[in-house]
Amino acid sequence: MYELHFAVPMAGAILCTLNSRLDAAMVSVLLEHSQAKILFVDYQLLEIAQEALNLLRERGTELPIIVLLTDSDCSSTIDITSMSYEYEKLVDVGHNDFNIVRPQSEWDPISVNYTSGTTSRPKGVVYSHRGAYLNSLATVLLFQMDLFPVYLWNVPLFHCNGWCLPWGVAAQFGTNICLRKVSPENIFDNIIQHKVTHMAGAPTVLNMIVNSALIYRKPLKHKVVVMTGGSPPPPQILSKMEEIGFSISHLYGLTETYGPGTFCAWRPEWDMLPPQERSKMKSRQGVPHVGLEEIDVKDPATMESVVADGKSVGEVMFRGNTVMSGYYRDLKATKEAFRDGWFHSGDLAVKHCDGYIEVKDRLKDVIVSGGENISSVEVETVLYSHPAVLEAAVVARPDDHWGETPCAFLKLKDGSDANAEEIITFCRERLPHYMAPKTIIFQEMPKTSTGKIQKYILREKAKALGSTSGPIDCEKYCS
Amino acid sequence: MYELHFAVPMAGAILCTLNSRLDAAMVSVLLEHSQAKILFVDYQLLEIAQEALNLLRERGTELPIIVLLTDSDCSSTIDITSMSYEYEKLVDVGHNDFNIVRPQSEWDPISVNYTSGTTSRPKGVVYSHRGAYLNSLATVLLFQMDLFPVYLWNVPLFHCNGWCLPWGVAAQFGTNICLRKVSPENIFDNIIQHKVTHMAGAPTVLNMIVNSALIYRKPLKHKVVVMTGGSPPPPQILSKMEEIGFSISHLYGLTETYGPGTFCAWRPEWDMLPPQERSKMKSRQGVPHVGLEEIDVKDPATMESVVADGKSVGEVMFRGNTVMSGYYRDLKATKEAFRDGWFHSGDLAVKHCDGYIEVKDRLKDVIVSGGENISSVEVETVLYSHPAVLEAAVVARPDDHWGETPCAFLKLKDGSDANAEEIITFCRERLPHYMAPKTIIFQEMPKTSTGKIQKYILREKAKALGSTSGPIDCEKYCS
Structure with a gap:
């Protein structure tokens, strides 16, 4: 999947990464909606893919070509020879003087990301080359990712194209460590073995780490920066991560904002606060990153900005280069999301007097x-x-x-x-x-x-x- | 000058920073060529400015408005009350709800930088908002500038808009330390007093530091990243700077590439090399930064890339967002510089087998x-x-x-x-x-x-x- 984040756009095609936990029915719906031409399938998911193709065949839909991805532990029950295409073999016959098919416009789509399913029907969020480039740089900056980072992939690549970090890590000449299973044991083992400098994870992943059995934990001998986001992190989890020795940062965004949109830029003077206050500060969603034009908390009825008093609640709204181009084949939902010229996040927040925002809830929660x-x-x-x-x-x-x-x-x-x-x-x-x-x-x-x-x-x-x-x-x- | 890097573009105007060492005759030529409407003058340069205005008056050219900038040590011989405008007073009557005049297009000019005079006639290099934004981010990244840097301004702000760092330092919430005089004593004093994290300087500035009397030197108690560029740095100077304790990086570019264009990205494996070899590696100009589309070493006659053998010499050529829009009011020179679709740097270089370029000489040297x-x-x-x-x-x-x-x-x-x-x-x-x-x-x-x-x-x-x-x-x- 990492390699395909380069190969697919360089072939002039569009990425559409599917959630590996979807069932065959949903995969078939998304294959149909996305009009995918080639389906790259990891061997562990081959059965689901074949089932999805059967469903498409029943519906009379044109089938995508399947390319199988194997691994060193690939089960012998898969008859690889019967597959039309096998990824490693395709790579073997490739050549280095391949002509890159560049986008005609920087606004051309680079990927479609289906929303993850906290809402009922997935929508196809379209990213442009321009937005992906800028969000990659912005994410590298807010991650404080120096040259030659070692990045541990806890965040799946099918989630907002891994927060645009496939491209960001490459831009910083980094090393990628991929996991088949995100578990405290795997995380600590890989941190020690590969000298991981950066990783990310939803608050639930951090919760899993701080509540893991002590036998899985290993003392951290170097700085490990952890970015969390995806849902508001409870301050207690942040402070426990810091007790273990992780250097924690907090970001906020949605699939529609290419992943990270704001981050809680840490002010040196907050170092002096008592631990509980520090974690409270850190659990705020913060300020927009440098790739984003504007973020505001507004009353969606009047479109007036709320008072920055830490109390007045409004809806978080975005505009800028790193906001999606729209929902694929869904003009109605696109218009609704962008009414009054701002992307409506559906998240309710307050703005503090220092300009930092704090998300209080999803509108519907x-x-x-x-x-x-x-x-x-x-x-x-x-x-x-x-x-x-x-x-x-x-x-x-x-x-x-x-x-x-x-x-x-x-x-x-x-x-x-x-x-x-x-x-x-x-x-x-x-x-x-x-x-x-x-x-x-x-x-x-x-x-x-x-x-x-x-x-x-x-x-x-x-x-x-x-x-x-x-x-x-x-x-x-x-x- | 730092404040004006924000105020002028936010007023919808274009920056044109003049070299503080120019004489009145050259200042009058550049004021006329740039068609400047307002001239902000530091009190130390008031005499030169007034002389330049006299020359313009004699030539019957429309005069710009003068705004005087004073300082705490401002000499009492200047009759400030006689000046039409004084900067601090103008700021005092300003208001916070000022409407920002945004550029109509991101390609609109943000500044004109006159080349520094290693060539005979200065040319006005036009920067766009888009290019300045991208070069700011790229420079912050290659500088490994984390949040809250403390930046010491040895590189003048009139040189490529200070390598776009007025904007870059602000984007990282940094502190700016400005010097009236760049001297080893001032540099060491400020590093210690303000805990400077980053500074930059031409190789001659570094040479001045490494050859300074020991009484001016102070032991560095924290990491100070130094970026050097402007001319090829002799390896000996780089190794002596490292002996003092500075963390040295090397970048390369021209006024026409918004300052930094390439940098010698340091590979961890080079840490093992003997000091002399390290410095030799570090003195190479390196690889393009993430804001630039492409850099190549070409035969200007055939436009063929030279072989990457460390021996074949060609001209360094650039293209991308962080290459100038053109020379102001000089179509002929612009066309000449961009012939065959690439910006011709006039620098001769080789390409090594690892893709790093090494500048051998200016074409005319x-x-x-x-x-x-x-x-x-x-x-x-x-x-x-x-x-x-x-x-x-x-x-x-x-x-x-x-x-x-x-x-x-x-x-x-x-x-x-x-x-x-x-x-x-x-x-x-x-x-x-x-x-x-x-x-x-x-x-x-x-x-x-x-x-x-x-x-x-x-x-x-x-x-x-x-x-x-x-x-x-x-x-x-x-x-």
């Missing part, structure tokens, strides 16, 4: 209870500070009286113990009463391949529970 | 002796390795028999002693006979304000000597 807006992120932050909680997600549950009430889904740490009543009391001591969850459900979290919790699944579950019947009715739902 | 090309840079490198030599410049002297012979101008170190015969013997032991200088002249070097030796003055002097009459006739010219 806000819980409206008794006319009050409750930020699910704020409630989750309190839940993460409970010693027994490993993962937390708060969504709205319908309520006949209040409209909605907060419903918390929790996964406890191995060997930890806590009941719903305790958790609710813990929240009430730290939050206004109306913000504390009324329902607590203990379960495994449904997640996207990039480690984001799929709140829409939890929302459906909370909805199915029906109206909150009393102040604490959660015990019966605990598994 | 090559000495042709008995049909052999002699690189003045190669002869100078040998001269710099002589323990008594402080500065060296080699030019062609006419010769009835050989066509031309190498003529060396030398300045010796304080307290050092060497005669011409010794120097020539020293060169003959290290170079083919025909490359060793036949003439040695001891004198002060004529220099541009950016510290470049003005070879055209030396060439005229060598020409005036007439034909070389014998193998060693230099003694009589020694001062």
